[in-house]
Amino acid sequence: MQPFPEPLDLTKLKVFPLAERASMATIEETLVPLDRPLPPCGEMTAKLIRHATENIRAARVRGASVLLIYGAHLLKNGGHLILDRLMDGDWITHLATNGAGIIHDWEWAFLGRSTESVAKNVATGTFGAWDETGRNIHLALLVGALREDGFGRSLGRFIADDGVILPSSDELENQLRAEPSHPLAPARAELLQVILRHRLPSGRIEVKHPWKASSVLAQAFRRNIPITVHPGIGYDIISNHPMFNGAVLGRAATTDFRLFSTAVEGLDGGAVLSVGSAIMGPQVFEKSLSCVNNLRLQANRPIVKGHSMYVVDLQDGGNWDWTQGEPPKDNPAYYLRFCKSFSRMGGEMHYLECDNLVFVQHLLHELTHSA
Secondary structure (H helix, E strand, O other): OOOOOOOOOHHHOOOEOHHHOOOOEEHHHHOOOOOOOOOOOOHHHHHHHHHHHHHHHHHHHHOOOEEEEEOOHHHHOOOHHHHHHHHHOOOOOEEEEOHHHHHHHHHHHHHOEEOOOHHHHHHOOOOOOEHHHHHHHHHHHHHHHHOOOOHHHHHHHHHHHOEEEEOOHHHHHHHHHHOOOOOOHHHHHHHHHHHHHOOOOOEEEEOOOOOHHHOHHHHHHHHOOOEEEOOOOOOOHHHOOOOOOHHHHHHHHHHHHHHHHHHHHOOOOOEEEEEOOOOHHHHHHHHHHHHHHHHHHHOOOOOOOOOEEEEEEOOOOOOOOHHHOOOOOOOHHHHOHHHHHHHOOOOEEEEEEOOHHHHHHHHHHHHHHOO
8 A cells, every 4th residue: 555645835935926926917097997998888788787776775774684795806907995885885785806806906005016827927936926915914814803993994904004013922931821712812823834944034024015095805894894804715816925824714704604603694685796707705694694594593584585686797697597597407507606695695696797897897887877
């Protein structure tokens, strides 16, 4: 029998200054100004956007949740200021994204540039191996865990505050000895290990973010609006760093899943916008909705109802009317996960075959200009 293999030692990874990376986009050329003329959209799409607008307005009147779940391409396409305006208008009560969504957000806030050539950099072993990205996101989560903050709030605070304050190793050791079973003991131990292994000084670590005004994370933090992050282990470039710690990501993401579920708890008569999130959005939403219904039924309360869902993606909907439920298994549309999962979630589901940026531009216009 062959010996069982040892896991690869990622602490030996060589990382490089982020400024040396040939980034493919700058914030200046990517950011879509609010006064840009509206791009065209089809008649059916426009009708559904007006429908979404009406339901969002009604949801906010009754105090119900309005969730915006988005993939990284909404930011890669320059939608930062549009999301900021949606938050500022109190139209959105909760934002959720994946790991890539916050990585681009942070890199633009820090460096003003983001995105790299996957093909070229994988071949040279440099894809994702950028010191500041992995280091600072981990630092934000490590320190945020001591406040019991989740992923989005920890990183949003890090950007807004231009850094973090690290406790001393002695302080952490004393806390662990005095309170080994404290709920924060694992977070304290992980931060202590990082401080010792990477020889980090105690006190303030300043990390300037010159472009923080365009950061969705920072602006959500400033407005006290929850933004939750739902990553996968090994999904994102912060895995390609000697400081990578799946437990740290998992702890932050666990808090965010619970926080996302709080938003779902308030979804009766509310609205869900899933914009360019073909995997994370439907998968996280269906588990969260089941958790909320589980707890409600235990308390003899009715399950979540009266909510509307608008799923936006570039793929066609399989030539299927999703308001009528899901198609049979012999129809290719059955295998469109981003449609099928949401169609099973009760409420009213609509699919919009539309560019994600076009959708949010028209949605903002309708919300701010229509009666």
